[in-house]
Each structure stands twice: as structure tokens, then as C-alpha cells.
Amino acid sequence: MSFNTFGRVFRFTTWGESHGPALGAVVDGCPPGLALTEEDIQPFLDKRRPGTSRFTTQRQEPDRVRILSGTFEGRTTGTPISLMIENVDQRSKDYSEVAKAYRPGHADYAYDAKYGFRDYRGGGRSSARETAARVAAGAVARLAIPEVRIRAWVEAIGGDSIDPANFDAAQIDANPFFCPDPAAAARWEGIVDAARKAGSSLGAVIACEAEGVPPGWGAPLYAKLDSELAAACMSINAVKGVEIGDGFAAAELPGEQNADAMRPGNDGRPRFLANHAGGIAGGISTGQPIRLRVAFKPTSSILTPVETITREGDAAEIMTRGRHDPCVGIRGAPVVEAMVALVLADQKLLHRAQCG
Amino acid sequence: MSFNTFGRVFRFTTWGESHGPALGAVVDGCPPGLALTEEDIQPFLDKRRPGTSRFTTQRQEPDRVRILSGTFEGRTTGTPISLMIENVDQRSKDYSEVAKAYRPGHADYAYDAKYGFRDYRGGGRSSARETAARVAAGAVARLAIPEVRIRAWVEAIGGDSIDPANFDAAQIDANPFFCPDPAAAARWEGIVDAARKAGSSLGAVIACEAEGVPPGWGAPLYAKLDSELAAACMSINAVKGVEIGDGFAAAELPGEQNADAMRPGNDGRPRFLANHAGGIAGGISTGQPIRLRVAFKPTSSILTPVETITREGDAAEIMTRGRHDPCVGIRGAPVVEAMVALVLADQKLLHRAQCG
């Protein structure tokens, strides 16, 4: 079943295909009175925009957003906010090969199995272009949670990780990799170039931190903050793993190390001595920074031939020509930020609903 | 906001606290005409039941389920199925310490921060006892997906993993650890005993596989199978990480290795040469086994004193006396199975809704 709406009270719905005329999002449930113009959204789209370095796809999309509803005199009215981004660089090409055979790692076979046919142009609805709509919606969500600062970065590419000792937040926007470690950024130039030239691709790990979330957002049990964040991040194309706080590493710790001990703080809140839990206990925020990590698989579009079958079930080989990100995870950083903002805006409103 | 319902068309709602009179689930949207009696549910509850070995809590709960509605003459009628399990061993004890100070790693502080107060007896709603209701609901879900076989096991305890070469499915139910590797099971006896005696606790990794899911279940984009499974598993107490297929390891593979190549199969479906994707592409099942891994943090209730604060904000130390699982992840295996069954039943019905 197609479900293209996310959220419970602060909700958004996305639509659009890679090669259709446009894509967009409808944001519903946004509080009224927030200052919002296209200039509040565009910078986030620009961060995610393709074609800005040789390390991303060369498709040239300005990704200019238009607000079609939901604001009046520069402020949100409380009614649905329709955001539209036109596709301009749907390069006319020959898709006959993709139409005929299934690209392994892609949604091609699964879509055909489900729907009986598919829009094969650029992956159709399963294209990562859809994430532009999320980023636009996420920019609106940020306005609803001004108390929160969200920051995502690339932590590893192709298994090569940053050195936490080198972490410098100021570096994140200073290189094409959203990399907080200049040494790693330098290495990644070589790694990504090599993969691209080899007709290969790379995966990545994105880390994200949200500071300023007060204690009390979240919910027992099926809207736990961990659960909502996991759902949000796992809904992004190419994501196959999510960790909250220490994640899988927590499964290796003894209980006394994993427990985040508390001391009296000076603002009436506890001062935590550690944050293994990623700022969430029992599904509810503790006031510590929310921390999570997201695994992106390597781009499935590669220039290396892979065994596959045709729609008719015959053996074939396929390689995906065209313009692709050698590492789709890189541009995942602003998308993860957007999804985290959308979840937190929803949870803020939900908390206010129940607890006043 | 409290959200205790999960699912879109095959839905369930759970209720109940650790020390209340009972707990239960209401399953709504179940297809009519399925043979269902309490005997179809009880075996799954028995697998999860506490007090069956020295490696779990010694709380003695028979966990007998009663079906209060939704069946007639032994078959589901299509109306809501109410399942109730009475609590019988809520040992009267002194909770004054837990009432006064927050147990690090537990939901205590977060619940108080959200709701202003909490039912502190045995963790109240945040207790893992709630998972009994999920297991009962999951047993009903299995009846709706007879084509699927779901099997979970413990893959690692405290960082000590099974040897995949030793994997023997028949062993899973032959030891108190749901462990498919007899050598690992033998080691874990010592590891868990040692942790228990030291007043410590351990985390665990659960793996789960669902065979028989046909191609086509799942949905773009915000109900992707990956996303639904992640939400379901992350909603379980103590879970902090979820991987679909290779998960984080996929982020280290080059694209040509990660793509699951296809050859013609002999049933009209592709024969996949690998399953890095965990049986899901583009959020939709491919017909391969669904594979996922779930990280449970170590039990937060430990007999080792930890620094904390009182409700009034004063410094304190706390250690959690009482009956606890030294490794709550062990009994997580039947819970993960239940959540996977519930997600798949929902997705089967959703697929049928849209695609007939």
C-alpha cells in the first residue's frame, strides 16, 4: 500500500517522480503565525542539491521551491502548506534497457512484482529525488521547534571513518562531504574519486545530533521517540540501519557502564554523566542531546555489469549508465536532518496535546 | 503523547502495567474465519514467560491468556479480538526507594518529566511485561500469514557471538537462550551467571528471519517494509538499534558486492545470488527471506549502585533490588518474532487492499 504521509499531528505528504514535471510536499498541522517564506527553505535544499561537486550526480537541478498555500503575509496560517519543486533536468535518454531488465539493488523488480508495471525513468517514485520534498518539509518543521538545533554529518564512507578526536563542527559545511574531520575529508576525495572511476559506488554512515530537546517529548509505546526516529530514517532511500545512542555497541556493554548516571544539575534538571541512551529513555527525551546513526548502502546504480533477469524472466546483464551519486549517503546528511526535525516537531506538538 | 496502537489495517492496541491487575491487547482488523483458540496463543506466551530458567527473572507468571471477544465457535469473526493476561505475582515489596530516586537507564526520570508523576511499581507501563501483550497479538497475526515462517534467535550476548558455521535451527528451542549454536549456548551459561552474580547485566543481539513472504508486500515510502519493521522493533523496551539485511555492514561494501544479482528461477521468480538487502528493495519484499537484527541494551535494573538524583533533585545512589532478567534481550526473541508477524500481517492486508 502506498503511504506517502508521515507524522501524527505535524504531518507531511510527499509526491512526485524523478522524471515527472515536479515533486512536492504538503505540510499539515503546522502551528500558525510562524514567519515562513521560500528563503527559509531554500538554503536546506541547496545543501542537498545535486550537481554541486564532482562527488555527487551531475544532474543539474536548481531545486527552487515554491510555496503554493498555507501562508499569508509571510506567516503560516495553520492550514496546509503546499511546497513544489519543478524538475528541469530530466535528460532525455534511452531507458529501454532499464525498462526491459531489473537493476539489482534497485526497486525495479519489487515495484513490478507489486504494481505490475513501473515508471522506470530514473527510478520513478523510488528515486532519491523524492528526498528534496522531505528537505523542504523539514525546513518548515524546524520553524516549529526553534529550541532545537539539529546537525548531521557523514561519519564514514565506504568503511573509512572520521577520527572523533578531529571532530570540528565548523568543518561540516566546509567540504563537499559534510565531514567534520578535515583529514578524513581529504582521504574521502580519493576514495570517492576512485570508486567513481571504477564504475563502483560506496555506502556511508550519517550521524545526527539534536540539542535543545527538553525532557518529556516522546511516548509510550508505539510512538516512542526511538521508534519514530527509526521509522523516519529507515524510510529514506538506501537506508538499512539505524542506531539510537550507542545502538549495537550498547548490546556489548555491562549494565553499570551503559546506565547514564545522574548528578544534580544547576537548572533543576539532572546532569547526566554519559549519554549511551542517545537522549531517550523509555521512548521519552531526557533533555540530553538526541544522538543517532544511520547506515546508507552503496548506490545501486553502478557502471559495473551485474547479472540480472529481464521482465520476461530471461538471463541478462545490466549496468546503469547515466548520472548518479557515487555515494548517495553523502547527500543523505541534510535528509536525515530533515527527518529528525519532522519527528521532533510532531512529538513536540503531541506532548503539548497530552500534557498541556 | 501516549500511542499504544500499532498497525494500519491489521492493528493492535496494548494496555497494562507491571503491577496492575492485568494486561492485554485488542487486535482489530483481523480477517474473519481463522481458527483461533487460546491454545493457538499460549505456546508463544510460554516461550516468553519469565521464571522458566535461572537466566530470566524469577517472577512467576503463568501468563495464561483469555480471549474475551472476536471469536465465535473457535473462529475469528472479523471484529476486535480482546486478549487478557492476569498478573498474579506482583510481589508486595517496598518501592519507596524507586519512588524517591530515578534509576539510571530506566524510564523513571523521563516519565516524571513528561507526566509529572509515575506508577513506579516494577516500572509501571515501561516494564517489559508489556511485551507479553505483543506476543499474544503476534500469535493472532501469524494466523493471518500462514504462508510465512518467522524465526528469531539470540545471536550475541554481552558481545559474545554465535559462530555462523555452527548455526542449527533445531537448537534454538533446545536451550534457555534461543541460541542456534550449542557451543555459544554453553559459553553463555557462564557469562550470564557471572553477570548475575556480579550484580551486573548484559545486552544482546537478536536476529530474525521471515521466510515465505511473497514479492510485493511493502510500500513506498513512509510505510516501507524496512521502516515498519524498524519502528516495530524499536518500540520494544531496551532496543536501541535495528538493521535490515546487512545493515551497517552494507555501508562498507562497494556497490557491485552489495547488489543482489539475479538469475532466472524455476518458478517464474528470480533466483537471487545473495541477500544483502534482507529481502527488501525499495521498501517492498523481493521474495527472498526477510532478515533483520535488533540490539537490546543491557538490563537497566542492576544490583550495582549507580549515582543518581532524587525526585527533589538531590544526589543519591541507587541499586535495583528485586527480580530482574540479567539479560532482557534473551526473552526479546519471541517479542521480535511477534512484532515481525504483526508488521507482515498488516502489510499483507495493505497489499491486498491496493493491488487486489
Add this chain to the structure above:
Amino acid sequence: MSFNTFGRVFRFTTWGESHGPALGAVVDGCPPGLALTEEDIQPFLDKRRPGTSRFTTQRQEPDRVRILSGTFEGRTTGTPISLMIENVDQRSKDYSEVAKAYRPGHADYAYDAKYGFRDYRGGGRSSARETAARVAAGAVARLAIPEVRIRAWVEAIGGDSIDPANFDAAQIDANPFFCPDPAAAARWEGIVDAARKAGSSLGAVIACEAEGVPPGWGAPLYAKLDSELAAACMSINAVKGVEIGDGFAAAELPGEQNADAMRPGNDGRPRFLANHAGGIAGGISTGQPIRLRVAFKPTSSILTPVETITREGDAAEIMTRGRHDPCVGIRGAPVVEAMVALVLADQKLLHRAQCG
């Protein structure tokens, strides 16, 4: 599809059949800290309880409610509140006739057509006994909206209406008809007795008013207050019509008469000169009393033989022996009140979510 949950953030789920062991409701999303014991719920159940006069069914049900979860030390905790009512007077009788043939006006044929079979004992899930669970849930909802006073009454039975000039709120609970007009109540004794003796049954119109709703609750567009109230009331057994404010009569007024003119009030709010709109404009409350009317069809269970068919499709005649309300609408008054309370609690929380 079975959907037994209602509400968006203040939600409830009901379960249970007429002749099962029990029925109940799970209320989720209730604000924490509200004083709640069984004594807060019981009076509302007692109003709806059968067997209290000769004008209702003679089934003897004490309808004692038990709170199984969601409170601690007499206050709501913010977690799901499970309410259970045991059925005690499921008289053992011979249902073979009802099992075999369809009672016209009942859900018998429709349930069989949908589900393939049905629990025919007392109507199973389609029995008006389900409304006991709504009344229990509604009592909880009232606690969340202490600013609102809700009052329903019977306005007409079998086409015989009260005289608005005789309206006396104090009379509503002083007769077995929830009738605010003593003269009408006296007439209705005769009318209902006559119908009962004739083996016939009667319909009724219930009116309901909610005072104290502040301006601003409700929502454009698909959760308009009118729409939510209509859905809530139409979900009650036997209801076939809903009017907000003047309803169908508004369709006969010229615009200048229908517009509720305003003058300055002395509390900063407008003073309205009329309330044709029933307190709702654009789907949002105006601060005037919410007014609505609900039409209940006559009880379908009658002692008069009616033409029908058997499950096998053969011609038959059926008359419904057993204990039935001669006018099911009478006991609809507390049910309408409950549904209105549930909608308003939900809308209060939703308003708070979006508008702080």
C-alpha cells in the same frame, strides 16, 4: 474493514459482543494527573443501564466497570486506560431461528455478506450493548474537558415531539425517557407501552447541547467539528441522521436569517444574537453552545413477523423474540453525550497541539 478505534489524539478502542464474557474500551492519550476511579464512570453507565424501567429491555446487567490499567493512586498516568464490563445476563436461549434467517433491519445479512458468518447471539458485535463501552470511555473524556457541560435529551419518540416551551432541564433525569417536557413524558408512557404490546417499536430523536466550549476548537477541513460530531454520532447503532445547529431547517432559511449576527460582548468575545450554526463556523467552535440532533431508527427487533430469507436464500418469516428495547433511541441519550464528550476531548487536545 473492522475499525474499532475512534479519535486522533484522545483515542478509544472498544471490543466485545452481546453474549461474550465481557466488553470494554481502551482509552489512550488521556492527559495525566486527572482524578479517576470507577465511581467517576459508574453513574454514566447507570444512566444507560438496561432493565431499569419497563420502557427498556428487561436484560439485567449491573454494568459494573473495572479499571484495569492507566491509573495510579487514583489519578490517570497518561498511559492507556483499560475499562472492562462483564456480561452477566446472557440468557441461554435458542438462537437457531436467528442463526438460520436474517432479521430485516438488523445487521445479520450484511455481516454474513461481509464476513461469511457471524456471531448471531444477541446480534454479536452489532448489538447496542457495545455502547456501554462508549459510555465508559466518555466518562473519562469528560474529565479532560472540565470546562464543558454536556446534556442530551430525548426530543421526540415515534414522531411525537416535546414542546420547546415546556423545556425544563431538571426534568431530564426525572423520568425514564430523558424527557425535558413532563407533558411529553406522560404521553410517551402510553405510546411506548402501546408499541411494546403491539410487538412494534419506535424511533426517537435525541438532542444534545455542549456548553462551555471555548472558541477555536475544531479544524479545517476533514476534522471539522461538524464532521467529527457527525461521524461520532452516526457510528452509534440505529442512528441514521445528524444535524448540527439548525441542520435541514437551515436549508430553508434565507441567508440574512441564518447568519448569526454578533454584538460586542463583555468578556472580549462576541455576543451572538442567534445560534443557527450550532456553535460551529467553518468547522471551528465559536464559543456558543454546540447544538446537534440525532435520529435513531426504531428498534429492528420486533415481535411482528416480517418477510425474510434464510442463509440458504429461501423465503421465510421471522419475528424476534427475546428482550429488547421498544425504543432503542431512549437509551441513546447517554450514548450521544459520551460521543460528544469524546469528540470534544480529542479536539481540545488537537487545538492545544497546534495552537499551544
Add this chain to the structure above:
Amino acid sequence: MSFNTFGRVFRFTTWGESHGPALGAVVDGCPPGLALTEEDIQPFLDKRRPGTSRFTTQRQEPDRVRILSGTFEGRTTGTPISLMIENVDQRSKDYSEVAKAYRPGHADYAYDAKYGFRDYRGGGRSSARETAARVAAGAVARLAIPEVRIRAWVEAIGGDSIDPANFDAAQIDANPFFCPDPAAAARWEGIVDAARKAGSSLGAVIACEAEGVPPGWGAPLYAKLDSELAAACMSINAVKGVEIGDGFAAAELPGEQNADAMRPGNDGRPRFLANHAGGIAGGISTGQPIRLRVAFKPTSSILTPVETITREGDAAEIMTRGRHDPCVGIRGAPVVEAMVALVLADQKLLHRAQCG
């Protein structure tokens, strides 16, 4: 809370204001493979389009729909279908009066009370222009239920009803009133002209019938077909009453008259001797035509001065200049049809989900 999505599995979300650049709908959950082009939608928009006779508003809107996503090679793909209609005739006028004072009967005061301010141009989001988006979505829904024929007509204007004896379906589209009775249509010319000239306005009653709905669609209890239809119709601007089948008249019938007796039919289904229930029993379709009636209040925009207050709370008088429908209910006929189609498509899919 703003909720602009309707439906459970076949869902749509609308957006847009009267005087914004555009309005639209996103339809999600539509089955794949249905032939769909803009030409399948346009005729329904043309029926609802303003400016086609002197009996509707003189605003000139071509209401040309564009499909922006969700189709490929003229067929639905199963992914969200984005529909957009540009506003072209937002006449620049002076809104200072409407900005300053509240129009009685309009949403002006309620929106301000809820959101703190409002887009006052042409009613903003509360304008009946929003219903164009519903009609577009409804045209898509019709494709999902080819077995159903839906037909709405105007039954009364300003209290003047058609004569059922004159009913001629072929007449409905032959006059500007969707009136099946030529004599009534002739009278209504005079009535509507008179109201328009007097600066007044009129209400209307719309009747709707859906033939071809098989037995079994619908659901106990909170998604009863009656309830879903009532919610859908009550969400339309200006609607204040809904009846299913006989509605309020059923409340006046004795039980033996109201029961729809059955005889054996020749297709294995019962032949019903009457249809008081409007084709729905127990919330589930019986296979008879679905019948409902909807009351539209008179247009609130009138050229007659009415007492009101300003935003500052001062006494004022207001009359609404500009272009308005003298009877907004007339153009409600295609909107009611659309909403009924949307509900039925949803229920068809839900039935398929649960009952295969």
C-alpha cells in the same frame, strides 16, 4: 488542528486557498494500472465550475487540472497522484472591510479565535473553492470503483422541493440546478433570481444515490459506512445535516414499517422490498442503492447588512460585496458525488484488505 487528509487506505489530502496561486489534492493509495489522464477528471470539474450560469458566482475560473505525478503512460502507477488547479481570477479588490470585521455565518471569527489571524482574501482556506480539489480527487476515486454509479441532484432550494413523481434522471444535467424535475427547475429560476436581486441567499438539499455497491463494504463500528459518509459530507463547506436512507423520517416510523423485508432474489442475493436503511445495515452495505441527503445552509456572503463586530471588538455592520453563489448548495451536487466516491473507494479497498 488542521487535518486535510481524508480516508484510511484510499486517502487524499487537499491544499490551497481561494486567492492563492493554486489549489490541489494528493491522492494516495490508488490501485495501480487504472487508465487516467486529465480528460478523466476535467468533466467533473466542469460540472462544478463557477461562472457557467447567472445562478452561480461570476468568478471565471477555467479550473484546468494538471496531473503532476502518479501516472505513467496514461495509467496510475500506485504512487501518489498530485493534482493541481491554478487560480486565475483572483480579482484584485479591496478586502479591508473583511479584514477588519467578521462576516456572520462565515468562518472569519472562528479562524481568528483559533489561529490568531487569517487569510481573509475570499475566505482563504474556508472558501468553497477548496471543493474543486475534492472533485478532482473524486474523479480518480471513481476509476477505482467502476462497478458503482453515483448520481447526486438538488432536491430542494430554499425549502421548495422537487416532486418525486416528476423525477427524471435525464433532466439533472439539462438545467443549471442539477434538478431532476423540470417544473421545479423552472420555479427555481425565479426563486434564485429573486434572492440574488434581494441581496439574499438560499440553502439547498442535495440527494445522492450510489448504485452497484455490492453487499459487504463498510465496517463495524467506527468506520461504519453511515459514519464515513456523514463525516465526508459534513466536511463540505456549508453542510449542516446528513441523512442516510430515511434519516430523520425513520425516527417516526414503527419498526415493522422501517424494516426492509427480504425475499429470495434471482442472483443469490436477497430482493429487498424497501430501502428505508439507505442500503446500509450495521454500517455495512446490503447491495441496495446507497441513498443519502445533505443539507446546505444558505450562502453566508450576502449583500444585506448584518450586525457584527470588528477584530477589535467594536460594533459594526457588514455586507459582503463581491462575486458569490446565491445558493452554494447547487454546486454542492458534484462535490457530494465526489465525497461519496472517495468514501466508497476507500471502503472497497478496506473490505478487500480484511476479507480478501
